[in-house]
Amino acid sequence: MRIQMLHxxxxxxxxxxxxxxxxxxxxxxxxxxxxxxxxxxxxxxDNELKALKIMDNDxxxxxxxxxxxxxxxxxxxxLHFDGIxxxxxxxxxxxxxxxxxxxxxxxxxxVKSLLRDCGNELKVVxxxxxxxxxxxxxERPMEGSxxxxxxxxxxxxxxxxxxxxxxxRLPDAGIWRPVKLLAFDHARLDGVYITQKHxxxxxxLQLRVDVQKAGRKNICRFGRDEEELEGLSWRVxxxxxxxxxxxxxxxxxxxxxxxxxxxxPNGYGEQPLYxxxxxxxxxxxxxxxxxxxIGLRTMxxxxxxxxxxxxxxxxxxxxxxxxxxxxxxxEDNILSRVTPERTYSLLKQAKDANFNCIRVWGGxxxxxxxxxxxxxxxGLVVWEDFMFACAVYDLTEExxxxxTAEFIDNIKRIRHHASLGLWCGNNEMxxxxxxxxxxxxxxxxxxxxxxxxxxxPKVLKEYDPNTFYWPASPSSGGAFxxxxxxNRGDVHYWDVWHGNKPIxxxxxxxxxxxxxxxxxxxxxxxxxxxxxEPEDRNIFSYVMEKHQRNKTANxxxxxxxxxxxxxxxxxxxxxxxxxxxxxxxxRYGVEHFRRNRGRCMGTVIWQLNDCWPVASWxxxxxxxxxxxxxxYAKRFFAPVMLSCAEEGILTQDTNPNAEPYxxxxxxxxxxxxxxxxxQQLRVEWSLRxxxxxxxxxxxxxxxxxxxxxxxxxxxDCMDADAYGDYVSxxxxxxEERVSGGAVIFCAPKHYRFAxxxxxxxVSGDELTVRAQAYARGVEIxxxxxDMLLExxxxxxxxxxxxxxxxxxxxDGLKIRSVYNIR
Numbered sequence: 001m002r003i004q005m006l007h008x009x010x011x012x013x014x015x016x017x018x019x020x021x022x023x024x025x026x027x028x029x030x031x032x033x034x035x036x037x038x039x040x041x042x043x044x045x046d047n048e049l050k051a052l053k054i055m056d057n058d059x060x061x062x063x064x065x066x067x068x069x070x071x072x073x074x075x076x077x078x079l080h081f082d083g084i085x086x087x088x089x090x091x092x093x094x095x096x097x098x099x100x101x102x103x104x105x106x107x108x109x110x111v112k113s114l115l116r117d118c119g120n121e122l123k124v125v126x127x128x129x130x131x132x133x134x135x136x137x138x139e140r141p142m143e144g145s146x147x148x149x150x151x152x153x154x155x156x157x158x159x160x161x162x163x164x165x166x167x168x169r170l171p172d173a174g175i176w177r178p179v180k181l182l183a184f185d186h187a188r189l190d191g192v193y194i195t196q197k198h199x200x201x202x203x204x205l206q207l208r209v210d211v212q213k214a215g216r217k218n219i220c221r222f223g224r225d226e227e228e229l230e231g232l233s234w235r236v237x238x239x240x241x242x243x244x245x246x247x248x249x250x251x252x253x254x255x256x257x258x259x260x261x262x263x264x265p266n267g268y269g270e271q272p273l274y275x276x277x278x279x280x281x282x283x284x285x286x287x288x289x290x291x292x293x294i295g296l297r298t299m300x301x302x303x304x305x306x307x308x309x310x311x312x313x314x315x316x317x318x319x320x321x322x323x324x325x326x327x328x329x330x331e332d333n334i335l336s337r338v339t340p341e342r343t344y345s346l347l348k349q350a351k352d353a354n355f356n357c358i359r360v361w362g363g364x365x366x367x368x369x370x371x372x373x374x375x376x377x378x379g380l381v382v383w384e385d386f387m388f389a390c391a392v393y394d395l396t397e398e399x400x401x402x403x404t405a406e407f408i409d410n411i412k413r414i415r416h417h418a419s420l421g422l423w424c425g426n427n428e429m430x431x432x433x434x435x436x437x438x439x440x441x442x443x444x445x446x447x448x449x450x451x452x453x454x455x456x457p458k459v460l461k462e463y464d465p466n467t468f469y470w471p472a473s474p475s476s477g478g479a480f481x482x483x484x485x486x487n488r489g490d491v492h493y494w495d496v497w498h499g500n501k502p503i504x505x506x507x508x509x510x511x512x513x514x515x516x517x518x519x520x521x522x523x524x525x526x527x528x529x530x531x532x533e534p535e536d537r538n539i540f541s542y543v544m545e546k547h548q549r550n551k552t553a554n555x556x557x558x559x560x561x562x563x564x565x566x567x568x569x570x571x572x573x574x575x576x577x578x579x580x581x582x583x584x585x586x587r588y589g590v591e592h593f594r595r596n597r598g599r600c601m602g603t604v605i606w607q608l609n610d611c612w613p614v615a616s617w618x619x620x621x622x623x624x625x626x627x628x629x630x631x632y633a634k635r636f637f638a639p640v641m642l643s644c645a646e647e648g649i650l651t652q653d654t655n656p657n658a659e660p661y662x663x664x665x666x667x668x669x670x671x672x673x674x675x676x677x678x679q680q681l682r683v684e685w686s687l688r689x690x691x692x693x694x695x696x697x698x699x700x701x702x703x704x705x706x707x708x709x710x711x712x713x714x715x716d717c718m719d720a721d722a723y724g725d726y727v728s729x730x731x732x733x734x735e736e737r738v739s740g741g742a743v744i745f746c747a748p749k750h751y752r753f754a755x756x757x758x759x760x761x762v763s764g765d766e767l768t769v770r771a772q773a774y775a776r777g778v779e780i781x782x783x784x785x786d787m788l789l790e791x792x793x794x795x796x797x798x799x800x801x802x803x804x805x806x807x808x809x810x811d812g813l814k815i816r817s818v819y820n821i822r
Contacts, residue, residue, distance in 0.1 A: 080180050322597055333612050415464040666715060
């Protein structure tokens with residue numbers, strides 16, 4: 001196999017302008033126009049509106065290249081596109097090769113007869129996606145999320161590029177993934193599927209090797225089509241995680257690895273990866289090579305019936321893990337800005353906050369190879385949606401053909417990765433279609449069943465039968481059977497936030513696996529400054545509301561704010577308070593679910609990241625700044641976590657003008673141990689006044705079994721002042737502080753905080769924080785707000801606390817707490 005990359009010398013123009021500009025491939029229209037100074041930053045203020053109009057145009061990309069004899073002289077030459085976004089005509093030397101309209105597919109065209117040695121012209125004409133969906137919708141309406149543009153389901157393009165309740169309407173276009181010439185003689189590898197058979201002390205790999213012969217479209221398989229493959233053979237080589245070749249065999253029935261080193265999710269063990277290389281041979285000569293890193297593990301979903309209904313848990317190497325993670329959306333609306341380094345950094349920050357799971361949401365795109373490599377290395381189990389979300393589709397023959405090819409392309413690309421936990425048919429469609437949402441004709445409901453309960457399972461049976469398939473998220477298993485059932489399958493829970501319920505509502509439910517729940521906040525002031533002018537910095541300004549896509553959500557944030565904090569006295573304090581509000585809400589839910597490990601086995605937070613600067617549910621904002629939620633996640637996803645289920649005013653009647661009643665006040669501590677080892681711990685707690693003076697305290701030595709949660713005895717706190725006392729609690733392993741926190745018995749807005757007189761000093765890479773009284777939600781930022789700390793947004797008793805600086809310079813430090821929300 002010879003490969004010639006075709007990334008150089010590209011130019012682009014907006015059709016009918018006849019002005020060609022330098023272009024980048026892989027890349028996008030928006031990025032090329034930005035690089036050439038022909039458009040304004042689409043993320044700034046309301047420039048999105050100008051950028052959207054640009055996409056009513058068509059665009060031409062063209063390059064000229066030479067094709068050397070080592071390419072042209074091969075028996076077969078294919079022009080290969082890993083991805084074109086989205087509607088395009090492709091021509092080589094004036095001959096139309098084909099028309100495409102699916103950004104999620106690989107496209108290949110035989111071009112040997114068209115190539116010349118020099119001056120080949122490759123032209124890609126990209127057609128307007130906005131005009132396409134507008135015309136399609138006008139001819140026959142087909143519905144989907146009202147946050148996206150009408151007609152978006154008609155196009156196999158990342159749905160969120162047409163807008164979502166966190167994303168802009170910026171449907172970019174371009175040659176978004178690599179383009180190359182593939183030249184080969186005789187045959188090439190079409191795919192290698194690896195099955196693992198685990199036995200005591202060994203793992204046997206079975207390789208299914210598929211081959212495409214030159215000039216043929218059909219695929220042959222070793223062991224099935226031997227007559228077709230006469231004269232060809234294959235060889236496997238396995239290299240261990242230390243770089244030693246441990247196995248080389250020709251056409252083996254099994255490739256056995258002795259003393260295997262197992263791959264585990266983050267928090268349960270290591271992530272050793274073995275390199276597997278399969279070579280296609282003819283007369284001893286190598287025709288083609290496939291290579292991929294694999295982890296030796298078993299992976300599935302445990303669904304045993306129990307006293308509560310039916311379990312739903314990732315099971316890795318026979319161990320049922322508690323999923324702790326977040327939903328992942330495209331990292332940028334301008335996809336050419338997504339680099340392997342940026343992806344790795346984002347996912348590393350997920351691991352650093354103790355995540356073990358990532359759900360790839362179905363309204364974006366199938367992630368790049370670098371995403372999968374990073375998840376393999378970091379131990380993040382991936383829930384992979386197919387790219388369908390919040391819509392209905394017309395299952396014509398043409399549509400079935402293109403989505404089937406899309407499935408095959410992506411399954412073959414992804415299936416060998418250790419991190420792949422499951423395939424999922426779609427996002428939120430079973431639930432809403434069952435309710436009649438978006439459905440305007442009966443066929444749309446029957447098409448749903450065909451797509452997700454027949455076509456995808458059939459494709460997976462052929463190309464990846466060993467990975468668990470789940471028909472939708474949420475689902476109880478398909479067939480419109482109560483898809484959001486609390487006691488089966490996975491759940492999307494939005495009564496807190498969309499339903500305006502208080503955060504205490506989380507404790508009323510014991511979901512088996514909650515794959516979406518979330519709470520919004522604003523990004524930090526420095527991030528807001530990237531898209532606003534000073535006059536815009538009011539949360540109800542036009543620009544701030546343009547960067548809030550969840551309709552009236554800025555008002556919703558303030559509604560929850562009213563329930564929790566005093567009215568913030570300025571814009572920056574409002575942003576800070578919103579982040580604490582978000583973090584407290586999600587903490588309340590996650591801690592409850594972890595306390596009920598076994599019944600609940602998964603908490604996947606909506607959402608990890610943003611695709612532009614916006615108010616949203618993310619824990620890391622578009623500029624890469626950790627919101628309070630991400631620091632909180634690092635604590636509530638800790639392998640060993642101590643939490644407290646308190647009784648107080650919030651769990652009873654929060655109306656300050658209710659008829660006076662005796663407020664029940666108590667604490668109920670629980671240790672969650674998500675490690676594979678028994679934990680010997682000391683749990684300490686103390687009832688304190690607002691100056692942190694201890695009123696009474698307790699201590700207990702506990703032994704917590706692996707993969708379990710342990711409740712301590714409930715402690716009565718009826719002697720506590722509901723508005724002036726609090727309880728702090730800490731968990732120690734020997735002298736090491738493992739986990740801890742604090743609870744109050746009323747809403748923070750009614751608590752009589754004393755001024756903590758917070759100060760922070762620097763010594764090398766360590767900060768010392770001092771407080772004169774109880775301080776809640778302590779935030780430390782530097783002038784540029786680009787500092788990453790070991791911990792932040794924490795509660796502390798009077799005294800001092802040491803915090804390591806992980807990144808950034810402590811210049812112009814600022815510190816505040818909930819006391820400052822007033």
